[in-house]
Amino acid sequence: MGLSKHGQARQSKQMRLSRTCMRLLPDAQQERIHVRRYEPEEARVVIRQSASWQRRFVEERGDTFFHLGDEFYLMTGEEVPPTAHYGGFPQVEDGIGITRFFLDELERYLRRSRPGVLQGQGGTVACGTLIAPTMSRAIEEFNRRTGATLKTIGIENRYLGSEINVSGLLGGSDLTAGLRDDPQSGPIFISRTMISDRTGTLLDDQPLDVVARQLGRPIVPAHTMGEVADYLRRHRPIVRRVA
Secondary structure (H helix, E strand, O other): OOOOOOHHHHOOHHHHOOOOOEEEOOOOOOOEEEOOOOOHHHHHHHHHHHHHHHHHHHHHHOOOOOOOOHHHHHHHOOOOOOHHHHOOOOOHHHOOOHHHHHHHHHHHHHHHOOOOOOOOOEEEEEEEOOOHHHHHHHHHHHHHHHOOEEEEEEEOOOOOOOOOOOHHHOOHHHHHHHHOOOOOOOOEEEEHHHOOOOOOEOOOOOEHHHHHHHHOOOEEEEOOHHHHHHHHHHOOOOOOOOO
């Protein structure tokens, strides 16, 4: 499960700084339960088990009823389920189906865009390491259609630890560390889920404009590639003709 757009803002700073995922058993002399990430093969088993239950729920209830977090599909390299699977994306704010939603929005934009409409427009798409391979393929498709020269960089989470690999939990210090050596000079596009609705800051409380000044580049939050294209179109360099 991901965090809702308000959930991240509601977390206390102590919780946001926590690097250890554990629980304490009551009345067990404070014995710790250490929680780890699924291994890819374990995730594949969960996907198969879930698919069986989902088919049953469709037969009995007429809908899928429950959905796996996108990370199960992304960590195994399996294709995320089709749009119809998510029944209108009721949990997209929690990250359930957000990858399919993003890919569908990309497909819609590419269908209505003109070839070469963003010829030569550059920039960097910064994202978590989990989504980076999928994002890279999406950006390559976007570039082929529009003529843009965007590139994808997966950012390691140093603030919370490298085991945290989703885009929404990256901090400003992660962006600074991951992009300081990027030779690109264009804008940096990030997911809007990285920005707190309440404070307007990144997870480590850094304001976006401060991080942008540190990198010497504009940082543009966006939900879809259509929003990315709109920004690039509005900020296209003006070429002056010499008489």
